Amino acid sequence: MSQPLTKTAKAAVPPQRSAPPTGLARFQGHPWLTLLTVAVGVMMVALDGTVVAIANPVIQSDLGASPADIQWVTSGYLLALAVFLITAGKIGDRFGHKSTFLVGAAGFAATSAAIGFAGNIQLVIACRVLQGLFGALLQPAALGLLRGAFPAEKLNMAIGIWAGVIGASTAAGPIVGGLLVEHVSWQSVFFINIPVGIAAVALGLWILRDVRVENAAKSFDVPGIALLSVAMFALVWGIIKAPTWGWSDSSTLLFLGGAVLALVLFAFWQTKAKEPLIPLSLFRSVPLSAGALLMVLMAFAFFGAIFFVTFYLQNVHAMTPVQAGVHLLPMTGMMIVGAPAAGAAIGKVGPRIPIVVGMVLTTVAMYGMSTLTSDSGTGVMSLWFVLMGLGISPVMVGATEVIVGNAPLELSGVAGGLQQAAMQVGGSLGTAVLGAVMAAKVTDVLPGNWAAAGLPPVDPAQQAGLDQAAQLGIAPPAPAGTPEQVVQGMATAVHESFVSGMSLAFAVAAAVAFAAALLGLLTKRGATDAGPAVHI
Numbered sequence: 085m086s087q088p089l090t091k092t093a094k095a096a097v098p099p100q101r102s103a104p105p106t107g108l109a110r111f112q113g114h115p116w117l118t119l120l121t122v123a124v125g126v127m128m129v130a131l132d133g134t135v136v137a138i139a140n141p142v143i144q145s146d147l148g149a150s151p152a153d154i155q156w157v158t159s160g161y162l163l164a165l166a167v168f169l170i171t172a173g174k175i176g177d178r179f180g181h182k183s184t185f186l187v188g189a190a191g192f193a194a195t196s197a198a199i200g201f202a203g204n205i206q207l208v209i210a211c212r213v214l215q216g217l218f219g220a221l222l223q224p225a226a227l228g229l230l231r232g233a234f235p236a237e238k239l240n241m242a243i244g245i246w247a248g249v250i251g252a253s254t255a256a257g258p259i260v261g262g263l264l265v266e267h268v269s270w271q272s273v274f275f276i277n278i279p280v281g282i283a284a285v286a287l288g289l290w291i292l293r294d295v296r297v298e299n300a301a302k303s304f305d306v307p308g309i310a311l312l313s314v315a316m317f318a319l320v321w322g323i324i325k326a327p328t329w330g331w332s333d334s335s336t337l338l339f340l341g342g343a344v345l346a347l348v349l350f351a352f353w354q355t356k357a358k359e360p361l362i363p364l365s366l367f368r369s370v371p372l373s374a375g376a377l378l379m380v381l382m383a384f385a386f387f388g389a390i391f392f393v394t395f396y397l398q399n400v401h402a403m404t405p406v407q408a409g410v411h412l413l414p415m416t417g418m419m420i421v422g423a424p425a426a427g428a429a430i431g432k433v434g435p436r437i438p439i440v441v442g443m444v445l446t447t448v449a450m451y452g453m454s455t456l457t458s459d460s461g462t463g464v465m466s467l468w469f470v471l472m473g474l475g476i477s478p479v480m481v482g483a484t485e486v487i488v489g490n491a492p493l494e495l496s497g498v499a500g501g502l503q504q505a506a507m508q509v510g511g512s513l514g515t516a517v518l519g520a521v522m523a524a525k526v527t528d529v530l531p532g533n534w535a536a537a538g539l540p541p542v543d544p545a546q547q548a549g550l551d552q553a554a555q556l557g558i559a560p561p562a563p564a565g566t567p568e569q570v571v572q573g574m575a576t577a578v579h580e581s582f583v584s585g586m587s588l589a590f591a592v593a594a595a596v597a598f599a600a601a602l603l604g605l606l607t608k609r610g611a612t613d614a615g616p617a618v619h620i
Contacts, residue, residue: 134257164216173224173501188221193281224500244427251419259409315346375486388514399557418473435482443601445475
């Protein structure tokens, strides 16, 4: 006699159809077309994360924005994205991942258009915040749709390709942004999202099959959402501002302490809420908890350290943004190739071995980049970029599979939001912490390098400006008529100081990457193999 289905098993049974679909309807829910559709959507979000950085100086000049305003163009987007990701995953679980994805894609394209037509910096900032909110809707929904479309044995391959698209889009940002800003306008950086968004919505309406779970929560934990949002905002904002305020400044401590307090209150409330936003039982899974922390450490090392590479290429090696992007192609190419290959390997041997090997390769790449000098050639740089791309790929795929695969079906969207939130927090933390480490090192060695170059002492009133320029690898402008030997001495002192700081930052990143490799030993394949129920 057959046993009755459990609640979870029932949730995984798709409804019966009286006849197979015909015509264009037969493409609805097609796994690989679903992957194509969600890849188009997440490509917008990933590309936007780096392409706008190239446009910021031109936006500042064109709109007469202050440095603080320009910081908000980036920070407002990142804050909205980080704060809303987990809630957006819950929305997908409740209302269906197809609808959530379509709203996210349409909203992202619409706000991009609004930014392009904006006539003042205040409107640009407001629309960037809205962009972050819509981008947060897209990413967890994409994972939920993939989980519903692919059988368990092919899901890792799909996640691998999805991760490859994100990596390639992120790395392509400086190239695309440089070309558009140099040859068109800063507005074109945002207008490019319009046709991409239209394509994502059109494909979504045609291809995507709605994915939702029968036993998902029917109500929203409003107090939980509020507490988590406050905690994420305080944490990310405190991290963003810490390099400016100082890590021991009262404002920094207030935000970071407030984040801890809000997280404690959130955790307490989750034990009392009838339908909590994130049931704390989710973290009883050691692999899931390890996967989330692994994602934080990976993003800390990768995004924090890679931030300096663009300044190294453009300011130390005097490359244009496009040339710098081309030099990053070895890493981009390895991510494009490595992510699907990692997905296939994880499908056969599980995530633990690929994750550990990937983080070891990342550790070696980080250590190798700590040995770069101001005159290192393209060959040695490319070697470390290749290792970096090969190392990061299995970690992005494997950690995603560990987090989403070990979560209950009814929390698949929340798990996807958790994965993305961990990446955002890790990247922000890495950029801030490694930036502080680098700034301290540059400030420490610059006077010695300046004196060694035979240059006269700098006026104390100008020293702070020189330190800030050196932290970006920018040599100060020399007055007209300055001897060429002096100009070269100034550039050498600044570039040597910058490389010293970058080397220390990469060494710290290598240590963090090695810690992530050890953490990878605690991961394992997700226990939830079946996809969520599909409702049409």
